[in-house]
Amino acid sequence: MSDESVPVLNKETMGIQEGPPLNVSGDDIDSLRRDVQRLMDIEAIKQLKHSYFRCIDTANWEELETLFHDDIQVHFVGGFYEWKVQGKKDLMVQQRQAFHRESVGHHNGHHPEIHVLSETRANGIWYLSDTMWVLSHEFITTGTALYWDQYEKVDGRWLVRETRYRRIYEISRPNPEPPQFSAHYLKHHGTDLSQGG
Amino acid sequence: MSDESVPVLNKETMGIQEGPPLNVSGDDIDSLRRDVQRLMDIEAIKQLKHSYFRCIDTANWEELETLFHDDIQVHFVGGFYEWKVQGKKDLMVQQRQAFHRESVGHHNGHHPEIHVLSETRANGIWYLSDTMWVLSHEFITTGTALYWDQYEKVDGRWLVRETRYRRIYEISRPNPEPPQFSAHYLKHHGTDLSQGG
């Protein structure tokens, strides 16, 4: 691991523009309406990302694809992988392959810092904590990462326009004797790769 | 595990009605007031559920019982247990028995998706991540689950009216050599079952 391959992660290097501070912008009803909309936008973007984590870990493809912009850009850099995808269509193909019947996903997004830049553009930082078992490969990966996202509002709904992350730490190791799962949702509802995905 | 025993978990199967989108509803002061109240309701419901997790893991029975509707319905389906309770009185008895001095509870509710349906009704989805040690039984259970709740506002305060969950994954195993706890709050303040609870 060279320093060059582990860039500094701060608002500047992540390209996070903060937008106006969280203070009411004026005394008139028009200002108030814009301020209330801004708070609603922050809440809507949180719900968007919350749905994302729920949908991947439950292989809910039908809802998942409603969360992405058609031209979404994805770039995740892990310790031993790099995942770069362009466009919703390719992203959905790859998500379906990742969350198959021999996998167990546990992805939680913490600490949202959402900044609304305009009526239709926003960005956000999240702190990922995740564990992923791939039982067919006797492998487990766990760790944390910082996400930095761009969101766009299209036809009144916020969508993920761009999403990136880099690891704070990651542990990846063989897991030849995985735990006995007393419940395993994806075993039943994950992608059946033996059927061609 | 048959497919029938592991039903699909999505908004439709969980009975989640979404309510109006998070956009301001009008230009007049009455609309704005309703919109602000809706945002306050969402925040109040988050605080309600956050208090719930804090209170169970610290055996704070006095505050816990202020969070439930008298006619609360609970239905949790784990991998090796099913927990069905009706009414606050029975629920409190069972909570007291679960969080005893030989237990360590770690319950976190992530990813709230709260929908306010009217001035007094709302629902929400949460993503649970939990670990529970029962030292007296040398047992540990850990995993994740999706909650789907109904909330009701009574006398100006939101209460949990109905709460259900099903597992995404669960690992339950004997834990004959539990870790040495250098801090263990419930050992001091959990229910003393030797005293009859």
Next chain:
Amino acid sequence: MSDESVPVLNKETMGIQEGPPLNVSGDDIDSLRRDVQRLMDIEAIKQLKHSYFRCIDTANWEELETLFHDDIQVHFVGGFYEWKVQGKKDLMVQQRQAFHRESVGHHNGHHPEIHVLSETRANGIWYLSDTMWVLSHEFITTGTALYWDQYEKVDGRWLVRETRYRRIYEISRPNPEPPQFSAHYLKHHGTDLSQGG
């Protein structure tokens, strides 16, 4: 562990004053503006604490020191440590020493319960879940805790004025064979103690 050393943790013992309930305070535009500001304050305080966790685990000292009041008081009581600091200057020195190149920090703050008491004062409860590896000492600490904080708004920005926590549980143990980290951000960007910090 004696009962005296493990005080009860509830809103009263933590000194948490709740402020007005989350209901709109009136029909006029002045009341609405104050209500919107209160919601913005809650969101700003969440972002403040979220930044805190991001900054410590990525050794982002430049941003971290913008989050604290000059006269911040810190008091954390763990199972085998007690950490008491007064003032931003000393706190920054100690944070720099804790998050060095042989450490891996994983700190998540869950379940915010923020209460705004006035235009410039607020408090909050958080539920910490953390793991800290100190590789140079072959040691790991993990567990949960309740935070109770006081916030103050200075020149339009919320700052942490006082922060305390006590453990719900803690496991501290030697870790002579730490995991192989496939990513380790602090190794590159944590404090270099061999250079005198």
